[in-house]
Amino acid sequence: MLLRNGDTGYRVEALQRNLMRVGQDIEVDGWFGDETERAIRAVQLTHGLVIDGIAGPKTLEALQRGKPNPLALRQIDLVLAAEFLKVDLAAVMAVNEVESRGRGFHVGGPRHGEPVILFERHIMRRQLIHHEINPVPHQQQHPDLVNDKPGGYIGGPREHSRLLRAMHIHQTAAIESSSWGLFQIMGFHWQHLDYPSAVAFAEAMKQDEAAQLDAFVRFIEADPALHRALRRLDWRDFASRYNGPAFEKNDYDTKLAAAYRRHAGTLELAA
Template sequence: MLIIGDRGYQVEALQQNLNRHGYGLETDGLYGPDTETAVRHFQRAHNLVVDGIAGRKTRRALIQGDDPKALRQIDLVGAADTLEVDLAAVMAVNEVESRGVGFHFGGPRNNEPVILYERHIMRRRLEHHGVSPVAYERSHPRLVNTAPGGYIGGHREHNRLDKARDLHNEAAIESASWGAFQIMGFHWSRLGYASAHAWLEAMRASEGHQLEAFVRFIEADRAIHNALRRHDWRDFARRYNGPAFEKNDYDTKLAAAHRRHSQALEVAA
């Protein structure tokens, strides 16, 4: 992720790619106001999130063209309207709390949603569905366990999920966190989805659908919704990230991102 103030060869490469689209920047390797303005213009022209940050999706679009599954600025505007919060707040949450991308690009899992499979949740969901997990704990401890862990990361998490789906399809879908906002699948019913499979299809559809799941998640929790409305970033981070939120400074990152986006929106207005 490149932002204003950054410098170096990656910024120079960004400027060169922007110039291929006709922006006429000096390739000095400094992410200054002119570069940020060019990034915002490109993002607006290509239906991306207009935040002036050259993340993976913006840099990929500069080289490979538009991605129909990518999150759009209009998606964030709609989320802000639905939640009745200011747009800068939603943009701050998208910047800090999302993984930046909701899908894998390239490789054997191209266009599959990003996930993290949780084996200890699988154990609970099997019990929820009336299936004893004991035999699976013995035969598949990497997939069903009382303790979290066993992560292999990246697109390979889908390998774990596929094997878990062979044990119990619905429980496995419910036992992964999904998409850019990493919401657990077992929330599907509470969030108004018809089934675990309907949840899966929504997560596969687009980052806009993944954002919709996030919006439903916030709407379903009055306390976290109120924290977002108040811009109480400490309370929001504690509820969204859990008690260890301070370790990663989520609250201060959210506050800083909200200030930055608020100022940028005022300038744009």
């Protein structure tokens, strides 16, 4: 569940009651306005979470538990990323809001605490060829794991079962064929991003969301054109390079620009 400024209804009312329970002086009216956003930011600041004014799963979890998930991304992580890349903090916050999956780890169930992944069977076929392994027998036996076409997804935590089965075919190729964490960085980038091995990359993705952000930072730094687009706040160019040619279909550039304006305005007021 994701609640933000402008939302209304019983979920917002429940959120406001939880905010009152932890000491925030707000009116319970079922409308997520500026007052509720300020209260959310105060809670996020208290818990060291990303201060975006959005009541996402990590903020709601901190409200319920009284403490944040230790794996969760923190505001200081975004500050350090912006400083390292020499870009506006509001730009990094915008990318985190629009381009991340909201959570880098599964919560609850048998895969609790494991990183979010998506296994790509067509990439597995390509990577097997890269490692000089004939993919044809594997494609015949396991078309859901090795294929010349995308698909076969089962979604959510269950993608780990596909990854584990693929690792029995070839561990490195399987890791390389999965996207990992908050920013869904493909494993085959490990060498380009200066990780010692595919296994080391996967282990880093299991550490926490700050480590997943580090992979994103490395990804940006390794692509000068993408880095320049982020520095000059050229959201159309950034989205086309980061999301691919179909970026317009999902309005990624428009969403990034709007998120940047909101975060830039809030940071300016807080200065």
